[in-house]
Structures are given as C-alpha cells and as structure tokens.
Amino acid sequence: MRLAIVTTIIAGAVLTAAAQQPRPDRQPGRKWSEEQLRRESSHVRAGRSLNPKAWPNGARVAVALTFNVSNAANQLARGDTAVVAMTGGEFGAAQGLARVLDVLDRHDVPATFFVSGVADLVDPQMVPEIAKRRRHELGVLGWSDENVATLDNAAEEGRLLARAIDRIAASGGRKPVGARGPAGTVSLHTMGLLKKAGLLYDSSLQARDDAYELLLEGQASGLVELPNNPYLNDYRYLTSARTGPGLLPSPELVFETFRDGFDVAYAEGTLFVLTLHPHVVGMRSRITYLDDLVHYLKQKPGVWFATGEQIAKYVKQEARLSD
C-alpha cells in the first residue's frame, strides 16, 4: 500500500511536470511581420527559367528518365531492421533494376540513377551494372535516403553528403555532378552544401515544370534545378498500402497520367522529368507500362532523351550561367 502511495506521488509529479511544459506553437507564421514573411519564404526560391530557345538538334522537348535507387536505405536510416520489409527493398537489387536496365537497353535511351550510398553498400553489384552501359548518369540520393529536413543539422548533413559522394564516385568511377534530396526531403542547408560540394544541379524542388536557376537567400546561385514533380513519381501511387502511400495502384491509370504530363511538356516545348524506383516500377505488373511509355515517347518527333547532367550542362551553357 505504501508503495502504491509513493508510486502515485511520483506519477503525479511527472504528470505535473509534463503539464507545465508550454505547448509548442504550431502556427508561428500568423505572428510574423511582412519582413519576416518575406525572409522566411525566400531561403530557397526559383530564379529565372533556364528553358533554352531550342534543344540540341532542334528537338522540341527534353526527357529525363530518372530512377531513385534507395531500396531499403531509408528503412535502415530509421534503424528499422524488420526482416521481411527489408526484402521489399532487396527486390530492387535482385530483380527490379535488371528489368529497368533491360527496358532502357532495348530502347537505347539514357537515364539518370540517383543512388543512396547505403543502397550501394548493401548491393555493390548495382552501380557497376549501371555504369557499364556507358549511357547512364549516376547521381547521389543522400547517404541512406535519410530525412534531412528532420535531421536539420548542417554539419551532419554535410558529412553524410560527402560520404555518399565519395562512395558513388568510387563505385561508379566518376564524381557525381547531380543530387536529389533523399527521402523526398531537403533542409535549409541542402542547397548550400550542394554548391559547396561543387555539384552542377539538383533535382528535388517543384516550383516550375522547366529547368531554372536556384536563388539562395535571394542571390543567384549558379545551381541548376531540374524539377522533380510529385505527380510524376511511381512511389506515390504504385506501392501497395502496406509498403508506401499507394494512392492509385493501377499501373494503367498511373502511366496514362505520366503520358498526359509528357503531352503538355511536348506542346510547351520544355522538360519532362519522370521519377521512378526500381523496386516499384521493376515489379512484373508495372514494368510493361514503362516499356509502353518509352515506346510512346520515342514515336514523337523531336524528343531528346538525356541524362540530368546533359540537360543541366546544355541549359547552363545556353543561358550563359556562371557558377
């Protein structure tokens, strides 16, 4: 009985302490002045459009097929060691990537693979398979497909980025020039870190459909942005409810949407960046639709299939953009 009383007193004390902590204000923006509002919304912004007057050889549109090779890296970053779930990522290395490379080989088109350092560490056979095609580009997707926004630590993010760049450079035989924010995130530090690391372009943001220059704290940065639109992404739709958001797991309808996205890019003469994952689109019920889509794109006259690097270099040169 005495023990119970003591327990009650301790519990009461802890609860009181918890109750006295001020609740975090989740809507601080409502109190900001105009100056603060302008400053806080302008850390990273879209600068001028870099869409060129013409694409190489007079092409109407540039197409970047991009693949995020993360496999189980994000799961590992979270310290989640669930055995079966990990095999869902392993699928990307064991079967998905081979199917994707096969489609790209058959159509003889280049693609860009953003690879997480940990995905390469766990399955070191993937990067050499990509590199030996000599058409594809290898970019970085963080160290472990980590969430850099919640990490919010410039030193730690810089350390992880350097570790990832070193690893992909060693495995792919060349220092990467492009990056995509891991886990679909960037922090306020990311773009500065990419610039400091000497990268040519980023492909994480969504402010426009065409290529643009990034403004950092209002200043032109010389960094090229090849936008990564959330609606042109297989992960959002084609995973199952148990493995991801899986909002519309009908490959037929999803690829119809991708085609509609391309049609407007073609009409407007800009850029079409598609983002896919080997462990998602590499599944048997999805891969045929990728094959059909590439076939559709190739049938149109004036489509320039290129890597992110080729596109970024071209727009940078046409716009006479300095570093």
Next chain:
Amino acid sequence: MLTRLGFLSGLFVALVGAVATAQQAPQDQPGLKWSDEELRKVAHHVRAGRKLTPKTWPNGARVAVCLSVDPDNFTIPLNAGNINPIPISAGEYGAFEGVPRMLRLFDKHQIPVSFYIPAVAAMLHPEMIRDIASRKQHEVAIHGWIHENPMELDDPVEEWRLISQAMDLLEKQWGRRPVGNRNPSWTMSTHTIGLLKKAGLLYDSSLQAMDEPHEVLLDGQPTGLIELPVNWIIDDSPMYGPAGDFPSPRMITQTFKDDFDVAYKEGTMFMLTMHPHITGQRTRIGQLEELIRYMKSKPGVWFATAEEIAKWIRQQSGISNSAAR
C-alpha cells in the same frame, strides 16, 4: 479494490507514457550513425540466395501457378484481444461463405491450391480443413498459431512453442504434417528462418526479394530452405481488404493478369495470395474466375500447390534442408 487497482494502473500507464515522451531522442535516424560493417550485418541477415527456377516445369510447362489462400478468419482481432462481435463476424464470413465458395470454384476448374491456416482458425472451424482435405488435391500449411506477429514478440522460445503447436494441430486435423510455412502478416523475427529450418520444413512463402523461387541465405550461409516469394501487390488484402486502398476488383484483376503475363514470358512462377473473407465475397469471386479462365487459356501453365512446386524444385536442383526428416 478493483477500482483502486484500475486507478493505480491508469496512473502507471500515464507515468510510463510521460517518461517515454520525455526520453524521446532527438536522433530519430539511428542508422545514420552505423558503420559500414554494422549496416552490412543488419541488411544481410536474411537475403535471397541462388535462383531456383528450374530449366523446365513438369510436362514442359512454361510457368508454375500457385493460387494460395490464407483463411485467417478472426484470428487477427482475437490475438489482439479484440472480441467485438463485428470483427469476429467479418472474419467468420471466411469460414462460412468464403472457403466453401472458393472450394467450389477450384472444383469446377480442377485446380489444386495451397491453404495457409492459422492453427486457431482451424481449431475454431474444424470443418474448413475437413472440406479442404476431402478434395484430395489441396495443401494445408502453416500460418502461425493465432496470426501472431513474431517480430513484436522477438522471443525464440515462445516463437518455437507457437510453431510447434501449430504444426501439431494442423497435422492432427489434416492427417499429414505440413511441409510449408507462410508467416502471419509477412513479418518475421530475426529467429524465424532458423526456426523454420529446425522444424525441417521444405519451403517458406513470406519473403519478397524476388518473384521467382530462390534459396534463403541466413547470415550469408545457404539454408537449404526454398523460398516461394510473395508480394503485397499480388495479394488481395491491401488492395481490397477492409482498409483497401483501391477497391476495384476489375482493375486489381488487370494487375494480377499483367503480373502473370511477365511471369509467363520469363518462365518462372506466379504466386497469388488471397483471403476467403475478401476474395470469397460475392463481388470478387467472379473476378477470380475471370483470372483463372485467362490463365487457363494459355498453353503450358502448370497449376500446382506450393508443396508440389517446391518438391519439383528440390528434385531439379538437388537442394535440401539438412534438418528435414
């Protein structure tokens, strides 16, 4: 006394909750601190080994098809201590309507099927296994004791007790000892593969690293255990189960056909996972028949139980689980 006890335990829960909140580490991504060696150790614990798709399937068939059925009934709510009559009745639908309706369809098309049955579901509805066994063409295999989550248990002694009990009960009801396993909710602990090997099983059907048969590696070593892989995409439950994210049976059937088409082209295998309380519903059973008709319209499709497929693979590849009797 009961009231006071309730009050105290309420306080205790609040206490633990408050402490847990206070202790929540700002570092929510511990894996970012792991060394290369630590990462490899965790990621390589259970891996896909060599592919085991045989050069040819029996009678020169191009592809092996296993239709598999998991009659969970209400074991999931029951294991969670949820005894509310509505979830219990929704699960019981599987035994009353789903299993008989699916069995009639398999009779009509003369297709052998594998049933992965939680032992408690068999205990509470013994007529299920009786009806399945009377067909003399289907397989009965393990699906946990009560659809438990071994990853959350993380206790090899308790897990072994549940596996052993489940095998004994299924053997008693079916008249044969099961040779295959499918882990409930497709979760495994780090002990599971070792325990399945110790149980002398021929095959497992829970992993997702490939869509063709392969050997399971445990800490880098071949186990002799054949994996007949599954996938959440070719499973009825996430798609049009109770929490279904895409409840259109017609479009889901199209996905199953698309998956089968590539399996057929690649000459491997197609493993479909269904639940009697989901696919056995009147609005879905016609779609299953449509899929069966589609697959039967192709030449060279071998419909078989997972056991028959695994035995063929064992014979063709010479693989063996040394613990098997």
